[in-house]
Amino acid sequence: MILPPHLGIRDGLLTIGGLDCVSLADRFGTPLYVTDQDRIVDLFHAYKAALTSRYTRVKVLYAAKANGNLAILTALSREGAGADVFSSGELSLALAAGISPDRLLFNGSSKSRADLALAVEKDVPVSVDSLDELFQLDEVAGRLGKTARIAFRVNPALDVPTHPKIATGLATSKFGIAHHLIPGAYREALGCTHIRPCGIHCHIGSQILDLEPFRKATEVMMRIAADLVAMGIDLEFIDLGGGLGIPYRHGTETAPTPEEYAAVVVPVFTQAVEALGITPELWIEPGRSLVADSTVLLTRVNSVKKAHKNFVNVDAGFNLLVRPAMYDSYHEVVAARGADRVPEETYTITGPICESGDILASDRRLPVIRAGDLIAVLDTGAYGFAMSSQYNSRPRCAEVIIHRGTPALMRRAETIEDITGTMRSPPWQS
Numbered sequence: 489m490i491l492p493p494h495l496g497i498r499d500g501l502l503t504i505g506g507l508d509c510v511s512l513a514d515r516f517g518t519p520l521y522v523t524d525q526d527r528i529v530d531l532f533h534a535y536k537a538a539l540t541s542r543y544t545r546v547k548v549l550y551a552a553k554a555n556g557n558l559a560i561l562t563a564l565s566r567e568g569a570g571a572d573v574f575s576s577g578e579l580s581l582a583l584a585a586g587i588s589p590d591r592l593l594f595n596g597s598s599k600s601r602a603d604l605a606l607a608v609e610k611d612v613p614v615s616v617d618s619l620d621e622l623f624q625l626d627e628v629a630g631r632l633g634k635t636a637r638i639a640f641r642v643n644p645a646l647d648v649p650t651h652p653k654i655a656t657g658l659a660t661s662k663f664g665i666a667h668h669l670i671p672g673a674y675r676e677a678l679g680c681t682h683i684r685p686c687g688i689h690c691h692i693g694s695q696i697l698d699l700e701p702f703r704k705a706t707e708v709m710m711r712i713a714a715d716l717v718a719m720g721i722d723l724e725f726i727d728l729g730g731g732l733g734i735p736y737r738h739g740t741e742t743a744p745t746p747e748e749y750a751a752v753v754v755p756v757f758t759q760a761v762e763a764l765g766i767t768p769e770l771w772i773e774p775g776r777s778l779v780a781d782s783t784v785l786l787t788r789v790n791s792v793k794k795a796h797k798n799f800v801n802v803d804a805g806f807n808l809l810v811r812p813a814m815y816d817s818y819h820e821v822v823a824a825r826g827a828d829r830v831p832e833e834t835y836t837i838t839g840p841i842c843e844s845g846d847i848l849a850s851d852r853r854l855p856v857i858r859a860g861d862l863i864a865v866l867d868t869g870a871y872g873f874a875m876s877s878q879y880n881s882r883p884r885c886a887e888v889i890i891h892r893g894t895p896a897l898m899r900r901a902e903t904i905e906d907i908t909g910t911m912r913s914p915p916w917q918s
């Protein structure tokens with residue numbers, strides 16, 4: 489199996505950030521998410537360098553929903569990253585991480601008035617998803633005596649080759665405003681008293697491994713930009729969204745690098761802005777491609793059962809990693825001890841949740857596995873912990889972050905009291 493540079497095998501033990509996973513699991517307990525901070529920072533700088541070598545006015549906004557831990561947001565903030573936030577919670581976390589409002593964009597297709605008010609109060613630009621939302625934002629900003637800076641979320645109506653549940657720029661998608669209705673939307677915005685249109689935004693989907701959809705989306709965006717300039721709108725930023733995929737199948741799948749991405753997208757952007765005589769900032773919003781491969785999920789084998797299949801019952805299930813159950817996602821699994829042993833058996837790795845669909849990985853060739861062994865599920869840094877739940881009343885696990893060979897907790901494990909603590913007895917039961 490091909491491993492990224494921050495993972496390795498030493499004396500048969502899988503390592504992350506130079507530390508062996510078996511010792512990490514013994515010290516911090518399982519299940520356990522372990523993240524290499526330095527890997528995330530390296531990838532952020534790869535994006536930044538690839539873009540700025542072609543166009544100087546660039547912002548990389550990390551899509552916080554991929555992994556919202558404050559330690560990750562803080563690490564990226566200190567390197568100069570912005571953030572794309574999708575809720576008041578993500579907005580608050582990004583501010584707590586030290587990301588200034590001018591490096592944030594508040595996205596979302598269903599924002600409440602409280603969400604809009606928070607964005608306006610904090611001077612965070614808003615990506616507006618409908619005219620209904622625009623008029624509510626105008627009202628909210630007026631009430632607060634402020635002007636809201638906005639972009640509209642463009643739906644470029646592109647058929648993107650990815651899982652249908654993570655394609656967001658289809659004509660039928662719930663996100664954004666159809667590209668042909670966008671000039672009309674900006675005209676409405678110009679008519680609002682407390683709105684200042686200053687950017688334009690799109691995001692076409694996730695886990696996209698082909699650069700062509702990004703090129704097409706950029707072309708659509710630059711055509712719209714020309715219309716907006718003609719309307720007299722001062723475009724401060726053009727945000728092309730995130731969505732670059734990663735090679736979950738090690739060795740058989742490949743993903744474009746940030747360099748390859750920039751080589752395709754930036755020339756379309758620069759040609760258009762030069763022709764228009766404008767110098768807006770170029771924004772992108774990578775999530776998965778910054779954090780996915782930084783993290784392994786370590787899970788302990790409770791039991792092995794020979795039945796219709798060889799089942800390996802582990803202590804993490806779709807409560808902690810829902811992607812396989814939700815999107816049929818593939819994650820590589822590795823025996824963390826004896827990682828270099830030859831595969832001898834075919835195993836299906838199943839979690840502790842009371843659902844037949846609680847399968848982390850099907851029919852994998854692995855060395856012989858026994859109760860007590862440790863399995864590492866790779867590439868779990870994006871939409872892993874972030875999508876976890878307490879289903880079956882299972883407390884969520886801890887998260888550890890590693891920086892230059894030192895591990896530290898970035899989230900303690902929940903206890904049963906964390907689950908019961910928000911519950912209340914109705915008066916007729918006391």
Ligand SMILES: *Cc1c(COP(=O)(O)O)cnc(C)c1O
Binds near residue numbers: 694695731775
């Ligand atoms: C989810 C999302 C992203 C990040 O997508 P990735 O596939 O993780 O890169 C960026 N922008 C918006 C608006 C999103 O909803």
